Amino acid sequence: MQTATCHSAKLTSLLLPRQQTAVSHRLCHCLNPGRRPVTNVCRIGCSSGFWGDTSVSTQQLVKHGNIDYLVSDYLSEITMSLLAGAKMKSPKLGFAPDFINHGVGPMLKEISKQGIRVVTNAGGINPLSCAEFLISYGKNVGLDLSGSVAVVTGDDAKSLMPGELSGKLINANAYLGAQPIAQALNAGAQFVITGRCVDSALVLGPLIHEFRWSPHDLDLLAAGSLAGHIVECGAQCTGGIFTDYESVPDWHSIGFPVAECHRDGRLFITKPPGTGGLVTTETVGEQIVYEIGDPAAYLLPDCTLDLRRVRLEQAGENRVAVLGARGRPPPMQLKVSGCEMDGYRLTAVSVVAGGLAAKKARLTAEAVLKRVRQIFQHLDYADFTDVTVQVIGAEDAFGASGKSGTQSAPPREVALWLAAKHQSKEALEVLSREIAPAGTGMAPGLTALVGGRPKVSPVLRLVTRQVDRSAFKPQVHFVGGRTISTIDAWCDVPANEFDKGTVDESDDVDELPDAVKSEISSIKLPCRLIDLAVARSGDKGDACNIGVLARRPEFYPLLRRRLTSDVVADFFKHVFPTDRDHRQLVRRYELPGLRALNFVLDQSLGGGGVASLRYDPQGKAFAQMLLDLELGPEQAGTDSNATG
Numbered sequence: 001m002q003t004a005t006c007h008s009a010k011l012t013s014l015l016l017p018r019q020q021t022a023v024s025h026r027l028c029h030c031l032n033p034g035r036r037p038v039t040n041v042c043r044i045g046c047s048s049g050f051w052g053d054t055s056v057s058t059q060q061l062v063k064h065g066n067i068d069y070l071v072s073d074y075l076s077e078i079t080m081s082l083l084a085g086a087k088m089k090s091p092k093l094g095f096a097p098d099f100i101n102h103g104v105g106p107m108l109k110e111i112s113k114q115g116i117r118v119v120t121n122a123g124g125i126n127p128l129s130c131a132e133f134l135i136s137y138g139k140n141v142g143l144d145l146s147g148s149v150a151v152v153t154g155d156d157a158k159s160l161m162p163g164e165l166s167g168k169l170i171n172a173n174a175y176l177g178a179q180p181i182a183q184a185l186n187a188g189a190q191f192v193i194t195g196r197c198v199d200s201a202l203v204l205g206p207l208i209h210e211f212r213w214s215p216h217d218l219d220l221l222a223a224g225s226l227a228g229h230i231v232e233c234g235a236q237c238t239g240g241i242f243t244d245y246e247s248v249p250d251w252h253s254i255g256f257p258v259a260e261c262h263r264d265g266r267l268f269i270t271k272p273p274g275t276g277g278l279v280t281t282e283t284v285g286e287q288i289v290y291e292i293g294d295p296a297a298y299l300l301p302d303c304t305l306d307l308r309r310v311r312l313e314q315a316g317e318n319r320v321a322v323l324g325a326r327g328r329p330p331p332m333q334l335k336v337s338g339c340e341m342d343g344y345r346l347t348a349v350s351v352v353a354g355g356l357a358a359k360k361a362r363l364t365a366e367a368v369l370k371r372v373r374q375i376f377q378h379l380d381y382a383d384f385t386d387v388t389v390q391v392i393g394a395e396d397a398f399g400a401s402g403k404s405g406t407q408s409a410p411p412r413e414v415a416l417w418l419a420a421k422h423q424s425k426e427a428l429e430v431l432s433r434e435i436a437p438a439g440t441g442m443a444p445g446l447t448a449l450v451g452g453r454p455k456v457s458p459v460l461r462l463v464t465r466q467v468d469r470s471a472f473k474p475q476v477h478f479v480g481g482r483t484i485s486t487i488d489a490w491c492d493v494p495a496n497e498f499d500k501g502t503v504d505e506s507d508d509v510d511e512l513p514d515a516v517k518s519e520i521s522s523i524k525l526p527c528r529l530i531d532l533a534v535a536r537s538g539d540k541g542d543a544c545n546i547g548v549l550a551r552r553p554e555f556y557p558l559l560r561r562r563l564t565s566d567v568v569a570d571f572f573k574h575v576f577p578t579d580r581d582h583r584q585l586v587r588r589y590e591l592p593g594l595r596a597l598n599f600v601l602d603q604s605l606g607g608g609g610v611a612s613l614r615y616d617p618q619g620k621a622f623a624q625m626l627l628d629l630e631l632g633p634e635q636a637g638t639d640s641n642a643t644g
Helices: 002-013 017-031 057-064 077-089 098-114 127-140 163-168 179-186 201-211 218-231 281-288 357-379 396-401 425-435 514-520 553-562 565-571 622-626
Strands: 041-046 069-072 117-120 149-153 169-174 191-194 258-262 267-270 304-306 311-314 320-323 326-328 333-353 386-392 413-422 446-449 457-468 475-478 483-485 533-540 543-550 586-591 596-601
Touching: 041 201, 041 218, 057 069, 057 098, 069 098, 069 201, 077 169, 077 333, 077 457, 098 117, 098 127, 117 179, 117 201, 127 149, 127 191, 149 179, 163 169, 163 333, 169 457, 179 191, 179 201, 179 475, 191 201, 201 218, 201 258, 218 258, 218 267, 218 281, 218 304, 218 320, 218 326, 281 311, 281 320, 281 533, 281 543, 333 357, 333 425, 357 386, 357 413, 357 425, 386 396, 396 622, 413 425, 533 622, 543 553, 543 622, 565 586, 565 596, 565 622
Parallel strands: 041 069, 069 117, 117 191, 149 191
Antiparallel strands: 041 258, 149 475, 169 333, 258 267, 267 320, 304 326, 311 320, 333 413, 333 446, 333 457, 386 413, 475 483, 533 543, 543 596, 586 596
16 A cells, blocks of 8 residues: 555656646545545536536636536526426436537546546436436447446425425426535545536535535535535626626636635635636625525525625635635525416517607507407407517616606617517417518518517416425435435424524624725715626516625715615616505615625516516616616615615
């Protein structure tokens, strides 16, 4: 053994650092079966933030990222339902083939050569078929992956739904945690393919494996979960969709994120050298506030993540240190989401040009709908269940704050967005046929329909439930080999030790130095919100969240004082149901460490996802709209819906 160790030292000394790590891991496994080397630093690159992300990211990270792990996120609630439908047509379908065909497949030899381990949720509804496809692809390029590909199952929750609901659902899947992934890696897997799990688990699983964190190392699990939360959307933390987009260089070669994670919980976000993009405290900060609710209780299967005291420090060019994550016990239930059929939908888009283009578009939509409703009466069809008409270019999405109606020169080119729902597919086929005739029988200036005659498609409505975690028994399967039953360390914990979403109200904003206070009074009002802050918005079902981060510490007290939940609710009044008090549907939370505010706008997306008829069903533009808000003295006040 001493001789073998000496030989391994000589061998690894001749290699680059990335190769040294890979070889030493393999030698350790050969010399000490079942035992892995102690690691203090782990570098994890994320190559995909959704199904459809760029195909160049895997090569970039593998060749230039100096990574230990490659993770990729492919799933959303709607994606799961589409995959479930695909599996109904063929038992071999139900996963994201892009993971193999355009992701790791072309780089398999290099991945194996470097000893990089891969974790992905591309398995979707059918992770076993995904694994078999990967092994088959490997054989075609001369690699034997049998015995090194593990699959995590156990997220299917359709049978756990109430009887009536279960029959309507296309799918229902629980968001599993990181422990099954860690156990697959402990058992020697190089590739781990999961079904549904929380996105951050793709990063936390490898960290639990590498650093041997226990289920009760809550602050460490929180740090690892935050690392996953930051990188899970790919380039969104490296300059993608950043408020100050003009400061981000070389979008065409944007660098994908690398999380440099340390055993003690320290975390750095960076990207491969020589790539485009930008990693700063603001690009990372925007991603932290993306798609969150209460920052004091970000509920995950492995811990409850408290984001309120997270802070960021620039640690070098394109390198940001992330500090201050706190963890509490996880909830005693797991989130389950699924989709059910809710009728059909159709969307038609047509460009209208010339003087008074917006007026022409509205009159055209009104006439088309009136004609179709007359046909419905003749055919004995019920009326539409929902209709949306938006004139893009006339600032319809801005509601009362839109400027189109006040301009001396109204827009001379717009796009008419006409969308409708109906329980009958045949009824919407009538509407589909009656759109094009507007080009010869209605307003002048209508151009060709975008994409041709609109197609009718199903409406998938999101359904979410909470199910006791003890109902789920995840398993790890090695393709063609053994099966491992995983253990949930929290299943036997008394209920009173689980997190119930309660927060410590003692935290408050740090007192500002006198020098900074004096600068606050020098801020000239009125000003636009974008002068004081950057922001990002995202969705959770039918709710949109808008995270707003102060550009400078001295701006934060002003934002707290002026940017109240009522101000935000009034700005977006037009997006809420007309039968609800819009001010009761907006909640504000504070993140003092980031000098940030988070607003959650319930029932603001018209159903959200595929169920929404709007052109922005995920609230992607909400933050950019809000940044145009003018802050003035008349908007001062106390926020009755603010929590800290």
